[in-house]
Amino acid sequence: MYSLPKLSVIVPFYNEEDSIGPMHAAIVQAVEPLHIAYEMVFVDDGSQDSTAARADEIARQDARVRLVKFRRNYGQTAAMAAGIQYAMGEILVTMDGDLQNDPTDIARLLAKMAEGYDMVVGWRYKRQDKLLSRKVPSVIANRLISKVTGVSITDNGCSLKAFRASVIKNIPLYSEMHRFIPAMASIAGPRIAELKVKHHARQFGKSKYGLSRIYKVLLDLMVIKTISSFTSRPLLWFSLLCVPLTLIGFLALAGGLLAAVPAGGRLSLPLTGSGIIFLTAAVTLTASGTLGELIYKLGDVRPEDFARLTKELRAPQERAGSP
């Protein structure tokens, strides 16, 4: 029938009955002048209000809207992942359903993508949120994320992002990883650009986040760090964990042996014992590393696929040049 859309705009909605109508209108208004084939993927994340009904109504009137309805609430990462899964475009743009992102930025994101980037991340440089409960933790979290993951992004929390479909569709998104999509994607080694985008104050509904997420962010950060650094070489990573244990073990053992000399050959049990415990732990950890290698070998994530992907993608991209 129609050719596949070039652009997919993915918007998750969770209890946004007042926002969904204006959001749809704003996207259409912003993308229509670009004269490209596009579609909208709306994900209803198990809303309890009339969001689903209104989304259905919109889909009825606009064939470019695909509505993915969750059975219950699964959270933003799952909604994004589903949107990405069901999108058919070559370029995917994700944004929040609460009208805080501005669809007029899509044109600029696309222009940036055309320069040859695989991923363009929005930066809400004039963020319209409460200072103490949202902005301050966000700044600290972003510094930390950049520092730890090595992917320097000013604003990881901004949902307005553009991706090349072939890159993002291969990146596993689960748990609450949406804040770390750039870091997660860095496994694939894409070229990431940042772009200042508009940000509006919330008009309808209320924010679904509070301070409680800090603890989760910290743990997830740890997961990301370990995963992105050890995915393809678990044995090496576990061996690194072993190094301090082995050192302590040998020191304790040596201390115990030395202490035995003045004591007339009587070994000190606690000291030598601790040394042996530490050394044993080092051995078990190495074994765990081997197990990790096995798991990795049996799994279906292969960075070499990512590498091939981004490499193939880039060649024609660079020929195309910037508009």
Place this chain on the structure above:
Amino acid sequence: MSNAPVQVSVIIPVGERRTSLGELYAEYRSGLATLQVPYEIIFVIDGPQPDYQQSLAALAADGEPFTIISLTRNFGEATALMVGFEHAAGSVILTLPAYLQVEGSEIDKLYAALDSADIAVGYREPRATGWFDSLRRQAFHGLLQLVTRLQFHDLGCNVRAMRRKLLEEIRLYGDQQRFLPVLAERQGFRVAEVAVRQSKSDRHDQIYTPRNYLRGFLDIFTIFFLVRFTKKPLRFFGMIGVATFAVGILELLYLVFERIFFSSPLADRPALLLASLLIVLGVQIFALGLLGELIIFTHAGGSKDYQVDRVVQYPGAQPAAAKPAAIETSVKVVA
């Protein structure tokens, strides 16, 4: 029986606890008749039970229609259920125990409840039971609620009706059939609890040994882990590992502090052993969590984090998509 396609498949796993077949079968038959839909009955014999198989064969010889599946050994009720499901043709699956828990006439209540739910779970009300049984049951369900934040009254009642797709998505194993409603709820299915009358012959004379308690507790722990942490093992193991590690390090620091300022010799203190054990244990638990994360990460492509109810797109009525169509026709005219 008529040749109409089967709508309800009744699965009866036959385990250790069972009542006489004749009585059970008559009761269920009369109950199922009130549904007024074509149904089939599947007996799954969990492990060799010659006497029961004989009476089933006798019943079948009388011309009673049902399927018998015999398992080579005792695999547990959940497995028996899954095997029975593989042979079930109906769009609604009804599970009934091989002993009379509820009155047969209550079956249609469960079937009717499926109008607004994906699984209907019976609970026996009012219940004839001793105070100690009642206390134990409350403790079990209270603990479960604490862990899963879901409230159920009687998970021991195996009289349940469910839609086919539910069992297609949830793979049960071991003793998990008791927790089927919990798992269903987690998958986003609608769960309804239906009060059913307890059968007069439902007497519970099982003696609870410490082993039973331990098993119940482990079951709850398994569900707790499955429900809360399957996708984030490091959150679980990491928490325990870091806590253990921290205790060990603190103890070690204290020992070193005493060694330096009070010169109590480090080498002769058994507390040193404890400290190093705790540290090592912490690191190992953490490493287990990492392995878990690695499993999740490398298999995340296969297991989705969410369940899609439906995908909606209307290709027909569309003011906007009329535009490309119009362009297409005009192109054709020019060509």
